[in-house]
Amino acid sequence: MxxxxxxxxxxxxxxxxxxxxxxxxxxxxxxxxxxxxxxxxxxxxxxxxxxxxxxxxxxxxxxxxxKPGAASAPALDPSTGGKDEALEAKKKQAEVAAKAEKKAATDRLAKARADNCVQAKQGKATYDSGVRVVITNAKGEREFVDDAKRAEQIKRLNEIIQSDCGPVAQ
Structure with a gap:
């Protein structure tokens, strides 16, 4: 060692x-x-x-x-109020990118809500038409929707329409 x-x-x-x-x-x-x-x-x-x-x-x-008479370069330009221009440019670029990402997320949400609205309105139109509706249960078997389930589905579709499409005209 x-x-x-x-x-x-x-x-x-x-x-x-x-x-x-x-x-x-x-x-x-x-x-x-x-x-x-x-x-x-x-x-x-x-x-x-x-x-x-x-x-x-x-x-x-x-x-x-x-060195005598040597001018030292200022770290910050006094005309900009003591701000670093490169840093300010990066901050601004980051803000623009954040706004663009937020707008993209808002656009995706709006598109999803519009799709939900269309599908909920189509489903509600089907239930309102009075036609017999058949669904597939958890076992994979087909069963007809009775009046209680029909009322429950219409209520659920109205809630989706109200939240994604605006108020329902009744």
């Missing part, structure tokens, strides 16, 4: 290297720090840094801030 721990510590120290761009533009890899003449923005990697990109970005940002 101690051997594994010792090997892992040694391998970590092997990765503790510096990386920078020298004055001639070449990338230099070393286990020692760069000479004092190398600016911080040219140091790409140093021991203990999380990643070269974050080190380089942080160094470049620090150099930009310290």
């Amino acid at each position: 101690a051997l594994v721990l010792m090997t892992s510590v040694m391998s970590v120290s092997a990765f503790a290297q510096w990386q920078w761009i020298d004055n001639t533009g070449r990338k230099v890899f070393s286990d020692t720090a760069p000479p004092p003449g190398i600016p911080d923005k040219n140091i790409l990697k140093q021991p203990g840094a999380r990643s070269p990109a974050t080190t380089a970005t942080a160094s470049a940002a620090a150099d930009e801030k310290t």
